Amino acid sequence: DTGVSQDPRHKITKRxxxxxxxxxxxxxxxxxxxxxxxxxQGPEFxxxxxxxxxxxxxxxxxxxxxxxxxxxxxxxxxxQRTEQGDSAMYLCASSWDxxxxxxxxxxxxxxxxxx
Amino acid sequence: xxxxxxxxxxxxxxxxxSLELRCNYSYGATPYLFWYVQSPGQGLQLLLKYFxxxxxxxxxxxxxxxxxxxxxxxxxRKPSVHWSDAAxxxxxxxxxxxxxxxTSLTVIP
Numbered sequence: 001d002t003g004v005s006q007d008p009r010h011k012i013t014k015r016x017x018x019x020x021x022x023x024x025x026x027x028x029x030x031x032x033x034x035x036x037x038x039x040x041q042g043p044e045f046x047x048x049x050x051x052x053x054x055x056x057x058x059x060x061x062x063x064x065x066x067x068x069x070x071x072x073x074x075x076x077x078x079x080q081r082t083e084q085g086d087s088a089m090y091l092c093a094s095s096w097d098x099x100x101x102x103x104x105x106x107x108x109x110x111x112x113x114x115x
Numbered sequence: 116x117x118x119x120x121x122x123x124x125x126x127x128x129x130x131x132x133s134l135e136l137r138c139n140y141s142y143g144a145t146p147y148l149f150w151y152v153q154s155p156g157q158g159l160q161l162l163l164k165y166f167x168x169x170x171x172x173x174x175x176x177x178x179x180x181x182x183x184x185x186x187x188x189x190x191x192r193k194p195s196v197h198w199s200d201a202a203x204x205x206x207x208x209x210x211x212x213x214x215x216x217x218t219s220l221t222v223i224p
Binding site (some may be wrong): 035046108109 | 119149158161164213217
């Protein structure tokens, strides 16, 4: 297994366009997380899944953001009607939760630039 | 509400000197606590974690951290810093891994 992979690595879009990011977690991991990171800041929690169930979504996340994990494997994060403030690195991470929280393994991120 | 505070935005130490990075948390129960490191252009890597038991935990690369419930702290330490330790360090808490804003470490030769 090659770890958590994210696609695309870089995305440049115009304001108002929709973008979608994909995350493929480590295959046996049942938890999947999405974070947003801007320069000089720590990763900001967006949402997480346990298998296909979305268990929590940050109140900071506007209705323009939606995430899915339809079969409990890969996940997508869609941003509708992008704004310049959405420019950031979007990080995906996965872990194996056996009743206690497992180590998070991060992907290399998808960098979004909104012009 | 869960939150993490890293009071030091930037720290500079000389190579070979000791290091302590501060982390304070707010959490309703016994927290899961983590320290991650992010080197320039690299992904986040786990240094160590605390779930329960011994309050002094050992991690990779010679790092350790001590959980102090009375102070709501989980400070990261290293007795002798190497130039390769220069990076951004993040403390995180809870099931959802809420991260602090990070401490940037510069190591002077």
